[in-house]
Amino acid sequence: DGGITQSPKYLFRKEGQNVTLSCEQNLNHDAMYWYRQDPGQGLRLIYYSQIVNDFQKGDIAEGYSVSREKKESFPLTVTSAQKNPTAFYLCASIPGGRGANVLTFGAGSRLTVL
Amino acid sequence: QQQVKQSPQSLIVQKGGISIINCAYENTAFDYFPWYQQFPGKGPALLIAIRPDVSEKKEGRFTISFNKSAKQFSLHIMDSQPGDSATYFCAASMRSSGNTPLVFGKGTRLSVIA
Numbered sequence: 001d002g003g004i005t006q007s008p009k010y011l012f013r014k015e016g017q018n019v020t021l022s023c024e025q026n027l028n029h030d031a032m033y034w035y036r037q038d039p040g041q042g043l044r045l046i047y048y049s050q051i052v053n054d055f056q057k058g059d060i061a062e063g064y065s066v067s068r069e070k071k072e073s074f075p076l077t078v079t080s081a082q083k084n085p086t087a088f089y090l091c092a093s094i095p096g097g098r099g100a101n102v103l104t105f106g107a108g109s110r111l112t113v114l
Numbered sequence: 115q116q117q118v119k120q121s122p123q124s125l126i127v128q129k130g131g132i133s134i135i136n137c138a139y140e141n142t143a144f145d146y147f148p149w150y151q152q153f154p155g156k157g158p159a160l161l162i163a164i165r166p167d168v169s170e171k172k173e174g175r176f177t178i179s180f181n182k183s184a185k186q187f188s189l190h191i192m193d194s195q196p197g198d199s200a201t202y203f204c205a206a207s208m209r210s211s212g213n214t215p216l217v218f219g220k221g222t223r224l225s226v227i228a
Contacts, residue, residue, distance in 0.1 A: 033215060035218075040123065040220060040221075041220060042120075042203060042218045042219055042220035043158070043203065043218040044218075045215050048215050058215065090157050090158070092157075102148075102160050103148075103150075105158050105159065106157050107155075107156055107157050108156070108157050
């Protein structure tokens with residue numbers, strides 16, 4: 001089945017550690033996105049990538065980094081510089097080109113900083 | 115600056131009643147307005163979407179009403195059921211300008227009680 005796989009589903013991190021969240025899609029979508037979800041805050045864009053080897057900062061990129069070496073993969077690293085990393089992280093993708101409509105989401109990864 | 119304002123933050127509706135969620139946007143260049151539904155612990159999924167050249171779109175019990183002059187759109191859920199209990203997000207983007215990232219509202223938590 002085509003879709004987006006995020007792993008791990010749950011992750012615990014000690015303060016000061018970097019962690020990487022995986023996002024893999026087999027939909028052949030060109031564009032991929034990372035959103036952060038906090039209660040009452042909606043979905044806030046962290047980074048997005050429209051093509052391989054290129055990505056842009058979203059609204060809350062500070063303390064995060066990404067790479068897009070393959071079309072299928074868009075990992076997100078939460079660095080120690082992110083002051084409040086505990087959140088639900090959602091990866092999404094969409095077909096390329098103008099007029100593409102449906103943003104498909106993964107099931108999310110919940111990160112908790114101890 | 116919040117580009118898409120969503121209200122109410124939470125909503126309780128009796129089974130069989132009508133659920134109404136409202137959104138307002140600021141950017142007149144937006145030309146695509148989807149609604150996403152999210153169940154606890156899952157990623158959001160597209161529910162219904164509208165473009166500004168129509169004033170209403172209906173899919174089953176779900177209807178989007180769109181008022182371009184007021185820069186507002188709303189989701190109506192007719193005959194609300196307990197299974198509709200979820201968080202709903204409105205969003206907006208500029209599809210005609212390429213895949214600009216969706217801007218989301220802060221979400222509405224809907225509870226349908228029997």
